[in-house]
Amino acid sequence: MIKVLFAAAEGTPFIKTGGLADVIGSLPKALQQKDLDIRVVLPKYKTIPLQWKETMRPIKSIMVSLGWRTQYCGIEVFDYEGISFYFIDNEYYFGREGLYGYEDDGERFAFFSRAILEILPHIDFQPDILHCHDWHTALVSVFLKSHYKNNGFYQGIKTIYTIHNLMYQGVFPHSILADLLGLDDQYFTIDTLEYHGQINYMKGGIIFSDLLTTVSKTYAEEIQSPYFGETLDGLLRKRKKHLYGIVNGIDYDTYNPNTDPYIPSNYVRSLQKKGINKEKLQELLGLPVNKETPMVAIISRLVSSKGLDLIAHVLEDLMALDLQMVVLGTGEEKYENLFRSTAERYPYKLAARIQFDDRLAHQIYAASDLFLMPSRFEPCGIGQLIALRYGSIPVVRETGGLKDTVQSYNEYTQEGNGFSFTHYNAHDMLYTLRRALQYYQDKKIWGRIIKNAIRCDYSWKKSAEEYISLYQCLLHKSDSK
Structure with a gap:
């Protein structure tokens, strides 16, 4: 059974600002139905409704290194519709209103990315694949191939990085490289994290991940052109053999006019x-x-x-x-x-x-x-x-x-x-x-x-099969080495 840990900054029904949350809330369920072991890790934000927080079960508390710092990390879990959702608890980083837009977002999501890797030995789950989403978790692939490359537990874990919107890249000052990320200047080059004199998290995810996906075939082609490429088109062209476009789906149980409890009159074709x-x-x-x-x-x-x-x-x-x-x-x-x-x-x-x-x-x-x-x-x-x-x-x-x-x-x-x-x-x-x-x-x-x-069928059925094929391809390449 293929084991995959989804890592993202938001996911329904717990916390949502946009379409990313819908994907994280519905794609794992579609994959689980096809006999994969899928789990999800999210930050435990203050604004997650109390009804969900009250049902979370604490697993363990650990300390996570972040540059010269050592930060508290609580690990909690909640099983929702057959999927284990893990929550990273740290009041300093996530005990705030809203999700994004803070001056220290670079530090907050560097901590989250490091914590994702640190919790693995403590949750009784050693994934075959870490499936990371958007700039908030882009550093997972960077950390995996830098800080953890000689750690036996992490050997063989592969990474897939999904770009939901290339416009938002997570660009921060060069000073965080050593201070927060614990990396030296070999990671501050045009072929690594350097971006116009700053650090670009998404660039790191694109370079260091084993495979890349984005959320439609046309967008995968578009972002390799200057107009849509948000200055990363050259890098994406360089990695085009590892870049796949898989169109998003929607949860047909949630969005069903025949059973929708929110609408006055249910219907199918009437x-x-x-x-x-x-x-x-x-x-x-x-x-x-x-x-x-x-x-x-x-x-x-x-x-x-x-x-x-x-x-x-x-x-x-x-x-x-x-x-x-x-x-x-x-x-x-x-x-x-x-x-x-x-x-x-x-x-x-x-x-x-x-x-x-x-x-x-x-x-x-x-x-x-x-x-x-x-x-x-x-x-x-x-x-x-x-x-x-x-x-x-x-x-x-x-x-x-x-x-x-x-x-x-x-x-x-x-x-x-x-x-x-x-x-x-x-x-x-x-x-x-x-x-x-x-x-x-x-x-x-x-x-x-x-x-x-x-x-039209834009449920996750077909797209889930495409993701499974990618997972199998990635693991087969790994086994054949």
């Missing part, structure tokens, strides 16, 4: 019941109640990379169309204010909820007809996958995982599960949305598009 959800949401948000009016949803972090500048550019044009818009999310102040002010001026056209509300998100997926996601770049995207599951037709830009999962409707072949545009252009987006609205008026065609969408 447009009539989907219409009931729309009417209930219209009542809730103070929009005119009319199930024939097309509803366009935006559920997103309100940041420029999500294409919000395109929407801002043509928002008045959108308000002139026969539609209702529902916006849910938080982010940059300028976009929050834009949607608030537009909702005040067009209260019967736009409802904006500047907040995080998982229940409302489910209700919006179930009620909406169209799901707008015009991202400038999108490693994978979870929103369009959930929208497809609920029969809310995506309108997306052809980039990253959006290109891999949404196929534009073809009126001649009657194939396609959404609508897409190629260039990052506000009027191309507007044209594509207008095209979708035209098809919405033809109920026969629209029913066909919804059927195409709901038939």
Whole structure:
């Protein structure tokens, strides 16, 4: 049985800020169902709800070296849906509000990465593979091949490093190399951690990990180009033989319109019941109640990379169309204010909820007809996958995982599960949305598009098999040496 320890900074249902948490909460379960021994390690943040903290069982307390420091590390465990989740407890680093954005994030996640390796002899689990995610755990591979290379317990442990978003790399001052990481200047070169005179955690993960993955095939190709490569494209091209794109999935138990406890009327393929959800949401948000009016949803972090500048550019044009818009999310102040002010001026056209509300998100997926996601770049995207599951037709830009999962409707072949545009252009987006609205008026065609969408399978089944193949390949190469 292949033994894998997932290491990440967040994971549902315990703590979440974005799509990474959804992956960590659902992929291990899909792999476990295929007879792998999968476990997960997370920081024990202050903001983890009390209901979870009260069920954690302490295993042991140890001390972890971090440069010249020796820091406390509590190890706790909770078994959730058949998966053992380990929590690293340190009040100094994780007993704070929120997850990220502190001046000492470099130290906090260096400690977390070191602790991941240090706890292994104490949890009765010697993994074949450490599967690390994003910059927060990138140093695991670096530490494994530096501080632990002569330690017999760690011999043979392989590493896979998954890039969920190349934009966030974990760049910190050179001074931490010896002070925090306990490494000398042989690790401060262009071929190791050095990055424009600083230390780059993600670069370390890319260089020192045995295999690399990212969260869609198109994104794996895109990040090898200067436009998407965030200055690491040359390094990624150098490692392209070890780089794989595997599209994310979603948990089909959590996102199931037939059983979803958050929505007023459960449904599978019933447009009539989907219409009931729309009417209930219209009542809730103070929009005119009319199930024939097309509803366009935006559920997103309100940041420029999500294409919000395109929407801002043509928002008045959108308000002139026969539609209702529902916006849910938080982010940059300028976009929050834009949607608030537009909702005040067009209260019967736009409802904006500047907040995080998982229940409302489910209700919006179930009620909406169209799901707008015009991202400038999108490693994978979870929103369009959930929208497809609920029969809310995506309108997306052809980039990253959006290109891999949404196929534009073809009126001649009657194939396609959404609508897409190629260039990052506000009027191309507007044209594509207008095209979708035209098809919405033809109920026969629209029913066909919804059927195409709901038939898509973006559960973890296929992607889990791809990860297993990678695990087997990595371990087979190791055995054959």
